[in-house]
Amino acid sequence: MLLWSSLLPILTLVKATSTYDESFHESLTLHPLPDGRLSVLFEFTTLFSSTSSSRRSSTPVAQSHHSLTPPSLLLPLEHNRVSELTISFVSGRWDQRRTGEAGPLHHESGGGGGEVRGWLRNNQNGKPDFEAWTRVTHALGGLFCAGLGPSEDGDSVNTFGHIYPAHVSQTNTSHFFLPQPTLHLCTENLTPFLTLLPSKGLSGLSLLLARPDLVFAWGFQSEGIEVIMPSAESPQGRWRGWWEGIVDLVPPKGGDRSFSLNSLFKKNVPRAFPMADSSVLKVILPEQEGFRMNNVPSKTETKWIDGRLRNVANWDLSHGDMAGKDISFWWDGEGDFRHPRSFTPPTVTLFRTVIEPFASDGTFSILIHNTGDETRQAVYSEAWPWWLQAWTHEISIAQDKVPSPLLITSMFYEPSTPPTASITTLHLGITIPARSTLQLKIPFTKLTLKYTEHRPDAERGREIPSGMLTFLDLEDSDDCQVEVSVRKTSSDTLNRSRCSRREHLYTSRRLVDLPTPDFSMPYNVIIMTSTVMAVFFGLMHGALTRRWGYVDIEVELDETDGAVASNATKHTSSKVE
Template sequence: PSLYLGSISFIIGLSSPGNPKDDFQEELVIRPLHSGDIYASFQFRTVWETDFMRGNKVSHYRLFPKSLGQVISKFSVRELHISFTQGYWRTMQWGQPFQPSPPGAELWVWFQDSVTDVDGTWKELTNVLSGIFCASLNFIDSTNTVQPSASFKPLGIGNETDHRFLRYATLPREIVCTENLTPWKKLLPCGSKAGLAVLLKSEKLFHSSFHSQAVHIRPVCQDWQCKTTSWELRQTLNVVFDLHNSAQGKREWSLFKMFSRTLTEACPLASSSKIYIDITDNPQGEQFEVSPATPLLSQAVVLGDRRTFSVYDLTQQITFGTVRSLNLLIRWKSSEGYIHYQPSKDRLRPHLLEMLVQLPPNSVTEVTVQFERALLKWTEYTPDPNHGFYVGSSVISSLVPSIVAMDTNSTRERPLFSSFFPCKEESSYFVRVYTEPLLVNLPTPDFSMPYNVICLTCTVVAVGYGSLYNLLTRSFQIEEPSPGLAKRIANIIRKMRGVPPL
């Protein structure tokens, strides 16, 4: 017990004004997208009032991860930006992300002016980062490394733009998995035990439409005169959850539905822990409602647009309520327009896609569906597979406006064919239209080859088995040649006389 108390007093002493100060903040931004999906952006920011660029040796780390601090000191790194992304960001559907990143792995580093062998230092740095993040960064070499001169300016302090100290590389085929997320979470002061990091469950994050995790390290100014320097570490994680797979067609989102967990406390080491929900497109609560409600609102300029957010402060116990658990819920008040989708299961059930849309007059609406071709078992092919496979007709059900009102109460006085057009509203009538079947060409094997193989095999087996069967079952006897006619007549006479035959 005495040793434990002594360690606590030692940590408290390091936070005194005479020692370098550090600060940790965590935020989660949730934005409902126009496509019906949900965009969640995590950001964890650690600022440390120390300066690695002057060669200062740091022996104690409190909030700043020691592994990254040693990398900055050893390789004289001025800025480091690394990201691991799974999926592709759909700009036309989702808008602009907070932190853009390409699919796969991306790494770009600005070295200090004191580095003499930049290429050698870059090679050693990629090997070290490969071990820290459990990635294939060690495959980065001169064949996939470039030196941009305009696209990747330093984001921190300083105006030096000598691209000789910049290295950039990507690995587009890098597969992002739990092995990359686990060391990324270990860099956080509270890990995944408390705060917003408890929501980072790999089973949910990697079953999303888009997932990107990144680490950004840069020097920043402590004051407006920039006389002293601090180091900033930003860990970001952006994820887009698909409405049709995650929400089962319901326009309703919650923390538990997205992450399978709720929040019970903020990170004890965080000076700020907040959740922001973008309500810019829902000023009066006409489209959706957020529960539990919060009176805190905040405005910020994001990508040139002024946005409004509902704020939940996790450092305040009143945020969690009496149940001491926070499960934010976003529920749309109307379900008109988005989509019912039921994914298929191989050899069990087909796809089901239903869309409720309102078409303006004299317009053309085009619906496209992306699919991937797959190989079937040879027993599943139709007798004429080269002709193609048919997809069933689509069904279009519509309420068509009508000038003539239809009285459904007097159906007995009308012809029988009028009963095919039931109607509940006087201003429209119901119509169901079927499209023609869709013919899809799938890759088919050469069925003549199996036929030839079967015929040849059966022939060889029949000939070989028949010959072997004859040798094993047929018996052989020695027979004397039959005597001539004269000899037979003589033997008959000799037999009648009782004399032995010739």
């Protein structure tokens, strides 16, 4: 006790200085989905600035291990002149039609598999610095126990800058995008993630996450980090890590959907992490009536989420009196949960399939449904490995099965440069009319790869990164808030698809099979083709070098059957060239 009392002033001092330089915020968001499942999102945000911690060092990033920022994460970024970086791992498939939501709660989550994207300062020549990009992806791959770096030069692509604009606009930077659709989120990624956090999974909300046995039983999962490095223009840096999953609320043998922190994480509200400036539990309240909770939220706010006005209940967990409590939620009078027959779909959904899936070519069919009352402007983007090439002149778009080519407003196509590994990118500017279904068809051809270029397990096929739809017409949150106050009195359903902060919709990734050679044949093929060549050469050589001659043979006509019989003994022969 004496020790504590003597440490307390020091701790408060440390906390006081750190809030000045660095601050740490954590939140846990729960979102009950209409299909009896629950979206769980952990977010850990650290704000840091370059001014104070760099007083004595040459770098703007704190290198000491008693700061809130992890040097192992920030130093590689700093050395490689990274301005912003996002890493996202996704496992499982987000089904927009079953969850009724357009995508995971965290908007920076990428499509299927892993991806790394970011802005790097250009090199001395003002060109994109590919070496630095490769270095930083390899360094972070080591940090996350995943092969994040490009497996071949040319796996990264530069044409996604306008799809993922920088949070802090800077000149002389280039965007890099490295889709890694074969990567998965796996157990090995959790420990490094927790290590990066200042609370290390020992206290605060991170304690709830430090349960790999529970976390990896979740269905869909998404993990990622987003770092905005401080610079001369904007000294405020930020790094944010998130971890998201979907939990099934209904027990396997049926039952109701009631849940509590304890039932989800096998722990009550953990003791607060002392360095956290805020620690919040948020619950996005379901739109149906009858949702109850045993603990009064500290505040309730209304927010536009994916074009719908939602009530969000907040609990401040940093209050000492919350620790050790459990917060439970249930639906009034709910017996066995019945899976609804239909959901209110998200206003815009995106779905990609391959039709005519032959080994040599096929056609991507992308279905875009807009159930909203507003015409949307968007960009549909694809990034394919180099062996997949689109036929741009055959790209077609149909609105409710009627061809309407004018809906494609612009096209950007950068073909790969075979045989070197590179990325084919396609960006299509699209107008999505209100209450319509668009079918976009992109025919493509798969090139034949060399024997040595096939990656292991070639017979199974290769993953193609997700297609993505980027909205260009999202409304400012301020405008939407004005809308709220105006319309609060009226009984209209508050559904404005443009009032959303979700910029990107992703399709699932897609396994595509390749025309494969027979991998056991190289020697046979070399030998047989060479034999045919040798036969031809030999016969030609013979025909051109040997002499020709003729033989005149006396023939006698056999009286009986008219057959020709030759008398070889009475011949004269003469040889000419």
